[in-house]
Amino acid sequence: MSKIANKQMICEVLMEAAKTDKDIVALCSDSRGSGSFTPFAETYPDQFVETGIAEQNLVSISAGLAKCGKKSYAVSPACFLSTRSYEQAKVDVAYSNTNVKLIGISGGVSYGALGMSHHSAQDIAAMSAIPNMRVYIPSDHLQTKELTKALLKDEKPAYIRVGRNAVDPVYEEGNVPFEMDKATVICEGSDVAIIACGEMVGPAKAAAELLKEQGISAAVVDMYCIKPLDTAAIVKAASNAKAVLTVEEHAPFGGLGSMVSQVVGSECPRKVVNMSLPDAPVITGTSREVFDYYGLNAEGIAKKAAELVK
Amino acid sequence: MNMENLTALSYDLRKDVIDMICAGKAGHIGGDMSVMDTLVALYFNQMNVTPDNMDDPNHDRFVMSKGHSVEALYAVLAKKGFFPIQEVIDTFSKFGSKFIGHPNNKLPGIEMNSGSLGHGLPVSVGMALAGKMNGLTYRVYTVMGDGELAEGSVWEGAMAASQYKLDNLCAVVDRNRLQISGNTEDVMHQDDLHERFRSFGWNVIDVKDGNNIDQLNAAFEEAKTVKGKPTVLIANTIKGCGSSVMEDKAAWHHHVPNAEEYDQIMKDLEARKEAALNE
Numbered sequence: 001m002s003k004i005a006n007k008q009m010i011c012e013v014l015m016e017a018a019k020t021d022k023d024i025v026a027l028c029s030d031s032r033g034s035g036s037f038t039p040f041a042e043t044y045p046d047q048f049v050e051t052g053i054a055e056q057n058l059v060s061i062s063a064g065l066a067k068c069g070k071k072s073y074a075v076s077p078a079c080f081l082s083t084r085s086y087e088q089a090k091v092d093v094a095y096s097n098t099n100v101k102l103i104g105i106s107g108g109v110s111y112g113a114l115g116m117s118h119h120s121a122q123d124i125a126a127m128s129a130i131p132n133m134r135v136y137i138p139s140d141h142l143q144t145k146e147l148t149k150a151l152l153k154d155e156k157p158a159y160i161r162v163g164r165n166a167v168d169p170v171y172e173e174g175n176v177p178f179e180m181d182k183a184t185v186i187c188e189g190s191d192v193a194i195i196a197c198g199e200m201v202g203p204a205k206a207a208a209e210l211l212k213e214q215g216i217s218a219a220v221v222d223m224y225c226i227k228p229l230d231t232a233a234i235v236k237a238a239s240n241a242k243a244v245l246t247v248e249e250h251a252p253f254g255g256l257g258s259m260v261s262q263v264v265g266s267e268c269p270r271k272v273v274n275m276s277l278p279d280a281p282v283i284t285g286t287s288r289e290v291f292d293y294y295g296l297n298a299e300g301i302a303k304k305a306a307e308l309v310k
Numbered sequence: 311m312n313m314e315n316l317t318a319l320s321y322d323l324r325k326d327v328i329d330m331i332c333a334g335k336a337g338h339i340g341g342d343m344s345v346m347d348t349l350v351a352l353y354f355n356q357m358n359v360t361p362d363n364m365d366d367p368n369h370d371r372f373v374m375s376k377g378h379s380v381e382a383l384y385a386v387l388a389k390k391g392f393f394p395i396q397e398v399i400d401t402f403s404k405f406g407s408k409f410i411g412h413p414n415n416k417l418p419g420i421e422m423n424s425g426s427l428g429h430g431l432p433v434s435v436g437m438a439l440a441g442k443m444n445g446l447t448y449r450v451y452t453v454m455g456d457g458e459l460a461e462g463s464v465w466e467g468a469m470a471a472s473q474y475k476l477d478n479l480c481a482v483v484d485r486n487r488l489q490i491s492g493n494t495e496d497v498m499h500q501d502d503l504h505e506r507f508r509s510f511g512w513n514v515i516d517v518k519d520g521n522n523i524d525q526l527n528a529a530f531e532e533a534k535t536v537k538g539k540p541t542v543l544i545a546n547t548i549k550g551c552g553s554s555v556m557e558d559k560a561a562w563h564h565h566v567p568n569a570e571e572y573d574q575i576m577k578d579l580e581a582r583k584e585a586a587l588n589e
Contacts, residue, residue, distance in 0.1 A: 054466040056432065057470055060436065060463070064434060067433070087426055091426050091429055092429055095423045
């Protein structure tokens, strides 16, 4: 089972497209190494812009380039991109409607042991609140490939969060169900609907297997499209189940859980429980250790789901 | 159009701004008056921008970084034929108006939205970089306020502009020495501005009278001859330029004239226009 980091997949797709499309420009803020974009910078030096450690500049320059016909991909750690340059994302990208794709690398708690300064547990809430900003959090490299190819075809702003490390594939090579802005239903279920995004989709899928052994039928929905949110998929999965469980690598407020609750509350009321990071600086450790500590793994998700339908 | 007529025009456009602000009961009057001559020089002498060529990839680019002076930009764009001035005066700042208090690119002639300070220079860097990448000859202009220079992002943009040798980029600082809280030197000093930009690798041109269109044009022409580095014009202007009622008064940053003040300002602007025509 081959796996590469999602950020590396984005770079590979862009490099393939840049062969023929000279308007594709990648920008980094001293982040080409951590973003896996060194190959792009070396292969296409004329289509690469280094801004130094200056995220505000990174995003504004991306917007200026885009306004003059370029397709800008600004690659920077999600923790900085979604906070330090938040206003540039709001004004120069979303408000001015420039063709800038903000690639937040090493998102969530990827930089586990580096502390809260390097965590982006607020980016879903922050970015989703900006009018005209789309938000995507792909689950594995195969979905990332499809998403990046789809994003290359449009000219609208978007924020894409990917993690630092390669994760086990959720999908199979050559068989990746993907429709832009439509959630991917991994499996259907009648007891509980588990709706997850990003690195939580793999554990959610594994949790459904554990639940099956206990005789609990769980649906798993990969909500990579946080905004525009696939509300129809939420209503469908929730309506078929007794309760809904959301799982995300994000703070408990304003993330996937909040959004799903809003939809379920108004369209098909039933209990919604959110699994997320705490409203506090997280414990020190690798992202895997952090996930395990807070129960954001297959066992933890299965346990919570079983409690919900008891 | 000759120089005398453009000076006269700048006073007519100031009258449009006063009408806009009085009708809309809002606006940043002081900065509108100080920056007007820079905009007139750019739009009537320097830039190849018309309502017909905005789709031409080689048209010059302008970013109004001090977006709060949008009323002056509206007056200039209306004169250029982008939209009728009467529509601006009738609707500016009113419910549902297209003409809001900061630049918005839903309007023809405006390419980037602004309002929050410190964005225009970095955005202009991107535009100038795109010009270099695409082998186009257009020039990129942006106007900042002097109070705006306290924003750190300005200096991120300044660094990148010299790093990438953007000689197709020309910034203007509308150096009117006043901001909302008072004198810029008391709020956050800028008196070593020329040195600051030079140390960031910029060509710096001091425009002694930034309300003199002739001097501004000479500086813009000089900037075009400088290769390998960006240029900034420090345009020494008078906030509220056009009438002693509002000149050099911090309180007129966003004051709306009363009836008496309106009459005097309009009289003063007319007198200065006449003087320009008779010069």
